[in-house]
Structure formats: C-alpha cells, structure tokens
Amino acid sequence: MSSVVLDKVTKVYPGGHLAVDRMSLKAEDGEFLVLLGPSGCGKSTLLRMIAGLEEVTAGDLWLDGKLANHLPPRERDVAMVFQNGALYPHRTVRGNIAFPLEIAKEDPAMVRERVTELSKALHIDETLERRPGTLSGGQRQRVAMGRAIVRQPKLFLMDEPLSNLDAGMRTELRMEISSLVRSLGVTTVYVTHDQVEALTLADRIAIMNRGVLQDVGTPAQIYNDPATAFVAAFLNSQQLNLLSATVRTPQNEYVMLDFGPHRLTLPWSDPRAYAISQHTGNQVLVGMRPDGLAPVPESYDGPSFFGRVRALEYHGHEWLAYVECGAPGAEVPEPPDPRLAAALDPAEAGGLGGMVRKLFGKAVAPPQREAHEQHGGGHRRTDLIVRLGVRPAWRVGDPAKVAVDLTRLMVFSQEGARIDANRRPV
Numbered sequence: 001m002s003s004v005v006l007d008k009v010t011k012v013y014p015g016g017h018l019a020v021d022r023m024s025l026k027a028e029d030g031e032f033l034v035l036l037g038p039s040g041c042g043k044s045t046l047l048r049m050i051a052g053l054e055e056v057t058a059g060d061l062w063l064d065g066k067l068a069n070h071l072p073p074r075e076r077d078v079a080m081v082f083q084n085g086a087l088y089p090h091r092t093v094r095g096n097i098a099f100p101l102e103i104a105k106e107d108p109a110m111v112r113e114r115v116t117e118l119s120k121a122l123h124i125d126e127t128l129e130r131r132p133g134t135l136s137g138g139q140r141q142r143v144a145m146g147r148a149i150v151r152q153p154k155l156f157l158m159d160e161p162l163s164n165l166d167a168g169m170r171t172e173l174r175m176e177i178s179s180l181v182r183s184l185g186v187t188t189v190y191v192t193h194d195q196v197e198a199l200t201l202a203d204r205i206a207i208m209n210r211g212v213l214q215d216v217g218t219p220a221q222i223y224n225d226p227a228t229a230f231v232a233a234f235l236n237s238q239q240l241n242l243l244s245a246t247v248r249t250p251q252n253e254y255v256m257l258d259f260g261p262h263r264l265t266l267p268w269s270d271p272r273a274y275a276i277s278q279h280t281g282n283q284v285l286v287g288m289r290p291d292g293l294a295p296v297p298e299s300y301d302g303p304s305f306f307g308r309v310r311a312l313e314y315h316g317h318e319w320l321a322y323v324e325c326g327a328p329g330a331e332v333p334e335p336p337d338p339r340l341a342a343a344l345d346p347a348e349a350g351g352l353g354g355m356v357r358k359l360f361g362k363a364v365a366p367p368q369r370e371a372h373e374q375h376g377g378g379h380r381r382t383d384l385i386v387r388l389g390v391r392p393a394w395r396v397g398d399p400a401k402v403a404v405d406l407t408r409l410m411v412f413s414q415e416g417a418r419i420d421a422n423r424r425p426v
C-alpha cells in the first residue's frame with residue numbers, strides 16, 4: 001500500500017503549454033481516488049507524472065512518504081492500465097498475465113497458481129490458453145487489468161480503462177474493478193471524464209478543469225455540495241438549471257433572490273442567509289437540479305416558480321418538463337484560465353508566469369474570451385427543467401407551478417464560486 005501526495009505539482013509542456021497548474025492533493029493509503037474532468041483538463045498528464053512517464057516541471061510529488069520527482073518509473077512500484085491495454089499478441093492470456101512475474105523470475109509454480117486465481121476473479125479463466133486476438137474488448141481489458149494486478153504493486157494507475165467498451169460491458173467491468181481493487185486494498189488513482197464512473201467507483205473524487213483542481217471530496221459531498229458552478233454543472237446527469245438573480249434584503253427582514261418575475265426568500269434563521277446577504281445588490285447565480293423541482297397545484301403557496309410547459313421529454317425512467325418561466329438564465333462560468341493569469345498577473349511575475357517565460361522565453365498565448373462574457377453575462381430567458389415521475393403531471397401548453405426545494409438550492413458568485421455553504425477551500 002502507498003500514499004500519493006501532490007504538492008503544487010505543475011506541468012508545462014515544451015512550447016509553454018501549462019497542462020497542470022499547482023495541483024495539491026493526497027490519495028490516502030488504500031484509497032480509490034478518481035480524477036475527473038473534461039477532455040484536455042490535464043488528468044492523464046497528472047497520472048503520467050505520478051507514474052514517472054512525464055517529468056514534473058515544478059512542485060513536489062511524494063510516493064509513500066518519499067520525494068519521487070526524479071525517481072525512475074521502475075522504482076515507483078506502480079502498475080498502469082490504459083484505455084487500450086496493449087497486450088503481447090503472441091502470448092496467451094496466461095502468458096500475458098504472468099509476464100511481470102516471469103520477468104521478476106518468480107517461482108513458476110507460484111506464478112501458475114497466482115494467474116489461475118486472478119483469472120477466476122476476473123472471469124477470464126476460460127480464456128487462459130487463448131491469444132488476445134481472439135478475445136472481446138472487455139476480455140482484453142480484463143487481461144490488461146490482470147497483468148497490472150498480478151505482481152501486487154503499491155499503486156494502481158488507471159487511465160480511462162473502460163472508455164473503449166460498450167455500455168453493458170462498462171457497467172459490468174466497473175463493478176468488478178471496484179470489488180477487486182477494494183479486496184486488494186491497493187491505492188488507486190483512476191482517470192475518467194465519465195461522471196457516472198466517478199460517482200460509482202470513487203472513495204473520493206478530485207475534479208479538474210483547465211489543469212486546475214476545482215473540488216475534492218466524496219461523491220456525495222461533491223454532488224450535494226459542489227464548490228463551484230462548474231462542478232455542479234459537470235456532475236449532473238441532467239442539465240443544471242442555472243439562473244441569474246439579484247440579492248436583496250428588503251427592510252432587512254429576510255434575504256431575497258430576485259429573478260425578475262419570480263422571487264425566493266430565505267429567513268434570517270436559515271444558516272445560509274447571512275453569507276448570501278453579503279452579496280446584497282449584486283447579481284449571483286442560482287443552481288437548481290431538475291430533481292430539486294417538482295410540479296405542485298396552483299394553490300401551493302410555498303417557494304415556487306410559475307410558467308407554462310413548453311416541452312416534455314421522455315427518458316424511460318422519468319419525464320423531464322421544460323417550463324417557460326421568463327427567468328434569466330446564465331452560462332456556467334469557466335474558471336479563469338491559468339495561462340492568462342500566469343501571463344498577465346504582475347504578482348505572478350516571479351511565479352508561474354515568470355517560470356513559463358524563463359523556461360520558454362515567451363509569454364503564453366491568451367485564451368479565448370470566456371463564454372459567459374460573450375453572452376453579456378447571460379441574461380437570456382431560459383426554461384426551467386423539472387424532473388417529473390414516470391407519469392407526467394403536465395401536458396405541453398399547461399400552466400405550471402414548480403415547487404423549489406430550498407435545501408437543494410446552490411448559490412454562486414458571478415465567477416462561479418459557491419457562496420451559500422461553508423465549503424473547505426480546495
């Protein structure tokens with residue numbers, strides 16, 4: 001078993017591309033840590049730095065309490081599984097799994113026993129004498145997994161190992177990875193862009209965007225209490241409702257989120273009221289998941305929105321309603337691009353920007369303008385997406401009253417930072 005500690009780990013690729021920006025994170029002994037984020041956010045780069053396949057530009061990497069920045073890969077005792085677990089085509093399944101033990105000149109009887117045992121756990125014991133070319137994609141990934149596990153490394157690193165498989169196989173193998181890795185108790189860092197994989201597999205999730213850590217916590221912490229609007233929107237199987245509101249505190253009696261035609265109020269006794277009131281007079285972003293909204297009768301006088309049903313969508317296990325309610329929608333703010341900050345912030349002159357310039361003799365290209373700037377702060381009217389049960393309570397064109405579960409409300413600053421919860425800083 002082993003722990004992994006990243007202390008402001010940074011990767012700048014030749015040419016000046018900042019792929020990982022001062023990541024600080026710990027994977028505890030025996031923990032299953034998932035690195036989640038959109039494609040290109042730096043997950044694989046981080047994993048490859050942990051494996052020793054990519055040099056760390058700045059910051060410290062500690063493996064099992066030892067500074068490992070310059071430790072050769074073979075001395076790290078890590079096993080890696082990739083998207084396309086490349087197998088030796090001329091070796092049988094048995095030969096592939098046994099390979100790391102044969103190289104280590106282990107006792108052949110022990111190797112045979114270990115491979116047989118592992119192949120049973122991976123449900124490939126029937127294929128042991130076949131060659132990889134005759135196996136399905138799922139079976140090949142199982143063999144790759146077996147080869148990684150067989151010598152019981154201190155650390156497993158997995159880079160999207162399921163993404164080339166079809167949906168059914170993904171679900172099956174996902175469950176098996178989870179139980180196998182947990183039964184072995186080996187610390188695992190697992191990269192994926194798939195939120196379902198992350199939520200179902202992880203002890204904790206570290207979510208990244210543009211090379212920057214956005215949030216870290218258990219799946220439930222991150223889902224129920226996301227640190228930023230980006231995290232709330234990313235961890236959402238249905239689209240997040242994100243509206244723009246102005247904070248008001250009329251006569252200091254309560255805190256109000258003013259959406260124009262709609263208002264939600266929080267009494268001062270609400271633990272979030274004070275933090276939100278600090279933004280009085282300012283615009284904030286309010287996030288609501290479709291399952292935090294529900295259809296209610298016209299007579300309902302609790303916190304609610306009203307509108308008209310514009311469309312209904314059937315999803316098999318549920319219906320979603322799109323309710324036109326005239327509330328101002330907002331784009332999910334992208335976190336500031338670290339490349340821009342590094343290139344332009346004078347306070348960083350001796351820091352990262354300075355380092356990038358020193359390394360490559362030039363400033364980094366400024367990024368594209370942010371989407372929310374292009375949309376003028378996002379004041380177009382938007383539909384509210386409401387989760388209905390298996391039988392829709394509404395028809396298209398119906399007037400609709402939508403109850404809001406205030407406990408599920410998420411309030412963010414214009415920049416997307418959570419302001420209504422005591423989130424620990426990441």
Ligand code: ADP
Binds near residue numbers: 039
């Ligand atoms: P992810 O795994 O999240 O999809 P990567 O770590 O592969 O992201 O890439 C992060 C960023 O670094 C991307 O913009 C990618 O284009 C860039 N990148 C990756 N590898 C290299 C490389 N060898 N040289 C230059 N840029 C790279």
